[in-house]
Amino acid sequence: MPGMTLYDKLVASHEVARIDAEHVLLYVDLHIMNEYTSPQAFSGLAARGRDVLRPGQQMAVVDHIIPTHPVPSALRVIADDASSRQALNLKRNCDTQHIALFDTTDPLQGIEHVIAPEHGMILPGMVVLCGDSHTTTYGALGALGFGIGTSEVEHILATQTLVYRVARNMRIRIGGALPAHVSAKDLVIYLVHRIGAQGARGHAVEFCGEAVAALSAEARMTLCNMTVEAGARAALIAPDAVTDAYVTAHAPQLRGALLDEARAWWATLRSDDDARFDVEHAFDASRIAPFVTWGTSPDQAMPVDGAVPDPRDEPDALARLALEKAMDYIGLAAGAPIAGVPIDRVFIGSCTNGRIEDLRVVADLARGKQVAAGVRAMVVPGSGAVRAQAEAEGLAADLIAAGFEWRQPGCSMCLAMNDDVLRPGERCASTTNRNFEGRQGRAGRTHLMSPAMAAAAALAGRIVDVRTWGDAK
C-alpha cells in the first residue's frame, strides 16, 4: 500500500463513515459563518424544527456587507436596510443557538478568514469549513479548509458533518527564492496564470519547496487563499516551525501537556515519502516577477513588464472569444504594456492581503510620499486587531499622512457588497483575489496585484514596476 499524502491523512482522521467509493461523511471541527450565506440555512433548520448540534464548534461574523467608514467601532452602523436586516438576522440566529459572534460594533470584528487564525481558532490538523470560497486560506496552517454552499451550511449546523467527495491530490513544488519585492501574492497570481483558472479543479493542492518553506505564516495564507482561483478544492502546507510559532503565539489555550500532545500530532501531518500524487508541478521562484492581472479572470495575468496578449494567437475559438471579451471589458488593446496604465482607485485589504505584514509593506513604501493627484486610495484592514496593531506601530499615521484613507475592517471593495464600489469605467489597482467582470462594481476595471505593487501604483498614479520605481525617483 502506497503512503498517504497530507490531504489523505486529514480526510482519514475526520472520516465518520465511508458513503461510497468517492464520498465520505466528513467531521467538521470548526464551522465559520457570515451574514449572507447562512440565513437560508438557519431558516431551513427552523422550518423542520431542527437545532444546531454543536454550537461550540461554530463561529460567525458580520463582514461582507458592513460599511468601512472610519468611525469608532462602537459607532459603526449599517445604513442600508437590507444589509442591516442581514446583520440583525445573524445576531438573532447566533443568540438563539448560542453561537460565538463577532458583531458589527465588536472592536475585534473583521474578515472571517483574518479573525479566525488571529485568535487561535485555526490549528493544524483541523477541518474548517465556511460558506465562502476563500476558506482554502487555512491550509497555510496545515488545516483542511474549503468553501461550501448554503445547503451544506445547513447540513453542518444540524450534523457537524459534510457529505464530501474526496478530491484528487496535486503537489506544487516551488524551488528557489522569491526575488526582492516579489511576494506570495505575485507567486500565487503567477501560479494561477501558469496552471489556469481550472488548473487545479477537483484537486487538493499541497505546496512544498524552498520558496514555500521561506514564507511567513501570513504569506502562506495569501498563497493558499488564492489557490481557489485555480479551481482547487483545498490548498495545504505541511506544518513546520513557522506554523508552530504562529499558532502558539495566537492560541494561548494550547499550553503545557496539551501543546505537547498537539505537537506530537502535528509532526505526523506531512505527506509520506512514498505518497502518490495524481498531478505534480514544479516552478522556480527566482524567475518570478511582480505579477498583475490584465483581464477578467485571475489567470489572465502577466509580469509587470509584459504586454496584453493578442487573441489572434489563440487557436481555440472559445478561448479566443474569452480573450476578446476580457480586453473589451478592461479597455486595453492587444500588445499594450501593462506598466504605465493610469489608475483611478487603489484598494488595499481583503482576506488575501489585509493582514499586518501587508500593511507594513504598504506603509514602508508610502512613508514620506503622497498618493498621486486624482487617485483615491483606500486601506481596509482585515480586522479590528490588525487595525489596532497598525495604529500602535504608527503605520496608520504614515498612511494617513501619505493621503490614504484609513478605514474600518470588512470585505469591502473585494466584492463591493457594501458601499465601497467602483464607478463604471474606474480602473483599480487592487490587492484582492478576483478581477471578475462587475465584481468591484458594474463596468469597474480591476487589476489584481501585491500590496507593494498597489502601494506603488497609488503613489505613481499608474501601474509601475515596484522593483525599479523607487530608483527612478
Add this chain to the structure above:
Amino acid sequence: MNVMTEGVAAPLPYSNLDTDQIMPKQFLRIIDKAGLDKGLLYDLRFDEAGAPRPDCVLNQPAYAGASILVAGPNFGCGSSREHAVWGLQQFGIRAVIASSFGEIFYFNALNNGLLLVTLPPAEVDALLAKVSNTAAAGANRVGIDVMAGQVRAADGWIAHFELPARHRSMFAQGQDMVGATLQQLPEVERFEARHWARFPWMKDVARQVRDRLDAHDNERR
C-alpha cells in the same frame, strides 16, 4: 428535476462564467431566496439603465422560455454563493451543459436538483453551434435523459454523459440530505468521542476562544 427534460437551450459560450456574474452582489442582500430570477446574469441581460440588452440571447424571442443553458468551460467558478443556483432555477433553468463546472457550484446545484451535464469540449462546441441556429424553428431545442445519460439535439445528434450513481439519483429525485445524515447521528457521536479524546483542544474551539476574548475584554474594563 425529473429524469427527462426537454426545452429551448440558450448558448452562453463564455469561459469561466463566474457566480459573481451569474448572481451579482446587489441581489445578495436577502435572508430568504426571493427575487433571484431578476438578478440572474443581470449585467449580461440588462444595460446600466435597466433596459434589456438585445444582444443577450436570453432577451431574444428565439430563446424565450429557455430551460437549458449550453455554456463555456468552468461554468460557475468563483464565489460559493448558492444564490446563483437558486436564481437559475427561479428563472426556469432546469439544466446546464458545459465541459466543466466550478467545484462548489457543482455541489450547490446537486443539492438543489439543478441538473449539470458535463460533455467533452468538442461536443459542447458542436452543441453550441446547433443551439445558436435560430433560422430553423425548433433547432435550438435539446432533450436530456438522465438515466440513459444522453443529450439529444433537435437534428438527432446525440452525446453521452456519465454521472456518479449517487449524483444521478440526487438530480433525479432530490433528497433530504440533512434528514439522511441525522439517521447516522449515533455514528457521529461515537466518532466525536474518539476524536475529542485524541484532540481535546478541538472540542468547543470557537466557544473557548470567544470566552477567552470576552474575559480579556472584561479585565480591560
